[in-house]
Amino acid sequence: MKFAVEEINANPDLLPNITLGIKLFDNCGAMRRAVEGTFWMLSGGSKSIPNYQWQEKTHLAGIIGDSGSTRSILMAQILGLYRYPQVSFFSTSPILSNRNQFPSFFRTIPSDEFQSRGLAQLVTHFGWSWIGLLATDNDYGQFGIQVIKQELLISGACVAFVENILSEHPNKNAPQIVKTIRESTARVIVVVSAAFHFMSVLEELLKQNVSGKLWVASESWSTSAVLSNKRFQQILVGTIGFAMHSGKILGFSEYLTSFHPSKYPDGDFAKFIWEEIFLCKRFVNINNGTTQCTGGETLESSLTIADFRLPFNVYTCVYTFAWALKSLLQCKPGAGPFHHGECAKISSFRPWQLLHYVKNINFQADDKTQIFFNDKGDPPAIYDIVNWQLGATGNLEQIIVGIYNSSAPSGTTLILDSTSIKWNTGDLQVPYSKCSPSCPSGFQKVTIPGKPSCCYECAHCPQGKISNQTDAVECQQCSWDMWPNQEQGRCLPRAPEFLSYKDPMGVSLAAIALFSSTIPVYILMVFFCHRTTPIVRANNWSLSCLLLLCLSFCFLCALAFIGYPQPVMCLLRQVAFGMVFALCISCVLAKTITVAIAFKATKPGSMLQKWSGIKVSYSAMGICVLIQLCICVLWLSHSPPFPEYDTQTLSRVIIVTCNEGLSGVFFWIMLGYLGLLAAISFIFAFLVRHLPDSFNEAKFITFSMLAFLSVWVSFVPAYLSAHGKNTVAMEVFAILCSSWAVVICIFVPKCFIILFRPNMNSREHLMKRDKEQK
Structure with missing residues (x-):
């Protein structure tokens, strides 16, 4: 304070x-x-x-x-009545x-609320996520630990235990606290306490030989010189915590080292x-270990100036009043902040x-730290983050490894240099403190009834x-167009x-279809080249040609089922x-009817002679095709097929198919009609298979x-x-097989005779065969 006042007075x-x-x-220290x-x-x-001020030249x-x-x-309650500005450096x-x-209280040290949220x-x-909490039983410890607990629960972490250091108790409740720490699986413990209260717990930890815990320190003991000695080295090494921001005060080190009472x-x-x-004592000799002050002592050899945390706050308090007085002094009449733009006088301000x-x-x-107060009288909450590491002397040293600034933009309030942190494990790997091991990808957490949410089991994803x-x-x-990999870790x-x-x-089915057509x-x-031969003329030449053309188209229609199911193809292929x-x-069917009528009509007096013409066959054929046409028209008008993406049947692929509409009812009606x-054709052919006619097709039609x-x-x-x-391949295969059945059973025997047994395709052989049948 003295240094700051002298520096301000020396600044013109x-x-x-x-x-x-x-x-x-x-x-x-008394209330x-x-x-x-x-x-x-x-x-x-x-x-x-009270309420009286002595008249003096100086002004408070x-x-x-x-x-x-x-x-x-206590002071703020009194000073607030008079609206006297009060600035604290450590409250x-x-x-x-x-x-x-x-209303008139300010401070240059942040509120404990900022520290608790920062911790x-x-x-x-x-x-x-599995944290132990330890605090003194006073306002400082209890408020801090409650805020920390609340913030941890919001972030998803869990509290393993909460223990209080009983400040009025002779042993500070240390044995019970250490027992809880030893039995808990939490490896990280947050301590909100003063150094002299926490020391009792450390003594008990040494007594019971408990180590391996990582301590998170509040600012009240994070830079304690008492706790930094070698005795507590095994327990406190690796500690990390908040400390008051160590600001720079230019010239203060030189001022301290040059300090002497003679000045x-x-x-x-x-x-x-x-x-x-x-x-030492002045001008006296005392036998209790105290010597006489000689005046030759030097601060430079006896005082190490390494920590300006508290002095910086005091220094800032003095400059707060200096800058406030400067603003008051620079006020221009008519533009002041008070009634009618008035300004306060430096010699008589209220x-x-x-x-x-x-x-x-x-x-x-x-x-370069910016100093200002918010609407609650609090400064920007700036803390140094310190890590307790072994120094060259064997004592613990507090190394600054980061900074916490509550006024920084979101996401940058906490800045850490992870490479400079040394943990109690002796390496750079962050210690592990969880109630349950982490669930890898492909698993999900399942809570255990009766235990905190951080204690869970890992279960495979459905x-x-x-x-x-x-x-x-x-x-x-x-998503519908993705599927889980085998580990269920990604889509x-x-x-x-x-x-x-x-x-x-x-490709194989398409090639077979083209070849077959x-x-x-x-x-x-x-047949055309041998159209005049008996075997071609005896089996209804026109119907045979029409049937062969239809069979060629039957093979070709299989191609409509191959390729991407476009809307037009879905409508037309079935x-x-x-x-x-x-x-x-x-x-x-028409050929079968023709054979049956032709045989019956040759008998004398048969009434079927007038039905033996070609028109009957074509009429029957037209009626059959017309019925199928009506089924198809109803199908397309009421529930036409459409392309569909089937994502349910198989997990790894999207089946692109044609939805037949109405659950495929019309498809099965159409297929049933073909059956x-x-x-009917099979029954007719079976009934006339033994008719004594030359080149009778009934047997072949029956088999086909x-x-x-x-x-x-x-x-x-x-x-x-x-x-x-x-599914589509099965239908294509059925189309090809059924078409080949008709070709092989009806036409292959005739072609064999025409091409390889021409002697059987003659009138003489025909007459001889008729006699043998009779």
Whole structure:
């Protein structure tokens, strides 16, 4: 304080022609003395008289202090009545932030509320979720631990235990505390306590040989010199915590080392400081270990200036009043902050007038720290984050490894240099403190009844879901076009599946269909070249040609089922299949009817002679095809097929298929009608298979329809049990097989005779065969 006042008075630019002075009052740590001192300062004289001020030349600007929160609360209640500015350098109680109770109180040290929230943020930053809490039973410890507990629970962490250091108890409850620490699985313990209270717990830890815990320190003991000695090295090494921000005070080190009582002949305070530092007394010889002060002692050899944390706060308090007075001094009449733009006079200002300027101070300290107060009288909460590491002397040293600044932009309030932190394990790996081991990707956490949420079991994600992070609370469903990998740790794209021309099975079926479609054309050419021979003329030449063309189209319609299911193809492929096959089976039925009528009509007096013409066959065929056409028209008008993405049947692929509409009812009606036509043809052919006619086709038609029906009856269960492209492949296979059944059973025997047994394709052989049959 003395250094700051002298520095301000020596600065002609800050308060020109104004001299600051200080009056000191020692309350000796007593509540009564704090109240007495407050009235003494307000009275301005040697007597403490409430509501009375002694007339003196000096003018009281404000009060700096107290260091303790409890005493500051008493002082602030009195000073707030008079609106005297009060700035404390070490009072951290959050109660003092209440502006209704303490309207004129300010401080240059942050409130404990900021520290508690910062400690909770520090814990969650390192991923510790299973935490022990230890605090003294006073306001400082209890308020701090409650805020930390609340913040930890909000962040998802859990509290393993909460223990209190009983400050009035002889052993401070240390044995019970150490027992809890030893039995707990929590490896990280947050301690909100003063150093002299926490020391009892450390002594008990040494006694019971408990180590391996990582301590998170509040600012009240994070830089304690008493706890930094070698005795507690094994327990406290690796400790990390908050400490008051160590600001820079230019020239203060030199000022301290040059300090000597001879420079202050009229100052008893300087002599008192000298005696306290060197443990000596002036002009006397005492036999209790105290020596006589010689004046030759040097501060440079006896005092190590390494920590300006508390002095910086005091220094800032003095400059707060200096900058407030400067703002008051620079006020321009007519533009002032008071009634009608008035300004306060430096020689006669009122306390509430200076209070206005203290509220609005904003200046920069030597270390570029911006100093200002919020609406609660609190400064920016800036803390150094210190790590306890072994020094060269074997003692523990507090190394600054980061900074916490509550006024920094979101996401940058906590800045740490992780590479400079040394943990109690002796390496750079962050210690582990969880109730349960982390769940890897592909698993989710399942809480254990009766235990905190941080104690859980790991369970595999359900089928179709994934978790791509550790400790997932819930597994996520993959999107419709994705599927989980085998480990269920990520979603993979689902490939579309359909019977493609790039697929080996699709290419094979397409090649077979194209090749097969040429066979009926080739047979038709053979028939055309031998159209005058008995075997061609005896089997209804026109119906045979029509049937061969239909069979060629039957093979080709299989190509409509191969390739990506476009909307137009979905509409036409089943209709084309149904109509072509209906025409094909109708031709076979017409040929069967023709054979039966032709034989019956040759008998004398038969009534079927007038029905033996070609028109009857074509009429029957037209009626059969017309019925199928009506089924297809109803299908397309009421529930037409459409492309559909099936994401449920198979997990790894998206089946692109044609939805037949109305659950495929019309498809099965159409297929059933084809089966009905084939069954009728089979029955007619079976009944006339022994008719004594040359080149009778009935036997061949019987076998062809039997094979046709066998293929499609086998198709039904295979179709219903298949999935994806195999369903389409089954239908293509059935189309090809049933078409080949008709070709082989009806036309291959005739072609064999025409091409390889021409002697059987003659009138003489025909007459000879007729006689043998008779």
